[in-house]
Amino acid sequence: MAIFHYNAEQPFRDSPDLHLMFWGREQCAPGHSFGPGVRDHYKIHFVHKGAGKVLAGGHSYALTAGQAFLTYPKIVSAYAADESDPWNYSWIAFSGERAKHLLSRTTLSPENPVFPMVGEVMNGVYDRLTEAAQTTGALDLELTAVLYEFMAALLRTVPAAAAAPALHGRKNQHVEKCLHFLQSHYCENITIEMMSEILQLDRKYVSALFKQVVGMPPRQYLLGFRMAKACELLTRTDCTIGEIARSIGYEDALLFSRMFKKVQGCSPKSYRERHVNLTL
Numbered sequence: 001m002a003i004f005h006y007n008a009e010q011p012f013r014d015s016p017d018l019h020l021m022f023w024g025r026e027q028c029a030p031g032h033s034f035g036p037g038v039r040d041h042y043k044i045h046f047v048h049k050g051a052g053k054v055l056a057g058g059h060s061y062a063l064t065a066g067q068a069f070l071t072y073p074k075i076v077s078a079y080a081a082d083e084s085d086p087w088n089y090s091w092i093a094f095s096g097e098r099a100k101h102l103l104s105r106t107t108l109s110p111e112n113p114v115f116p117m118v119g120e121v122m123n124g125v126y127d128r129l130t131e132a133a134q135t136t137g138a139l140d141l142e143l144t145a146v147l148y149e150f151m152a153a154l155l156r157t158v159p160a161a162a163a164a165p166a167l168h169g170r171k172n173q174h175v176e177k178c179l180h181f182l183q184s185h186y187c188e189n190i191t192i193e194m195m196s197e198i199l200q201l202d203r204k205y206v207s208a209l210f211k212q213v214v215g216m217p218p219r220q221y222l223l224g225f226r227m228a229k230a231c232e233l234l235t236r237t238d239c240t241i242g243e244i245a246r247s248i249g250y251e252d253a254l255l256f257s258r259m260f261k262k263v264q265g266c267s268p269k270s271y272r273e274r275h276v277n278l279t280l
Helices: 097-104 119-123 125-132 139-157 170-185 192-198 203-214 218-236 241-247 253-264 268-276
Strands: 002-006 019-027 033-037 042-049 051-056 059-064 067-071 077-081 088-095 114-116
Touching: 019 125, 019 139, 042 119, 051 067, 059 067, 059 218, 067 077, 088 125, 088 139, 114 139, 114 218, 119 125, 119 139, 125 139, 139 170, 139 203, 170 192, 170 203, 170 218, 192 203, 192 218, 203 218, 218 241, 218 253, 218 268, 241 253, 241 268, 253 268
Parallel strands: none
Antiparallel strands: 002 019, 019 088, 033 077, 042 067, 042 088, 051 059, 051 077, 067 114
């Protein structure tokens, strides 16, 4: 059953900078689908449980818990929940003149709409919006604040390589450097100790600061980022398990398989078999 919430507050001008339109949550029925079709707004789905498939920009993506996907206005897209293990997801829809600019500062695009759900802001945006909706007297400000907070978290998680720093202050600049390092070197055999040494930061300090800003320790973030990449390779390529392991920084395929099962709840082979035949 789907739960919908609509923003009753109208923007104060015809072309607002950033405007939340609606949000919701749903335990999808088996095979629940949309499209192919287009919308006139941006919409992000956050997958909390289950599996499904997204078709966007001529590419097919298999998504499970811990991943999210963005659909763009006036761009054809389609998605479908798995028949045996359908998604439980939440969503937000928004528009505004700044939306395109803010998203251009990320690695996201109509051809690359998938990103990992990192930290409390992304995982809890539905609850935060629902709580904010109980506010009286400043509803427009409360909802917009949550939306901007999410956009800031998105820019920290998947920043474009050439993007200007989204955060200010020495501490947040340290975290940005860490995120850039992890996202640039995830395919190598890196460690948090190595990152701290290269960035000339104390390991304990940077781990505590990273968790404070991002919402999880750097090791957990790196693991989630690597496994999201592994899911893409498993469903979009014919690479062997060993090749995928080495592609995301694991020399030991058995270790990769153990870590993958820890995150996804199944082996890489089972994940591939389960998703490769999922059709829209």
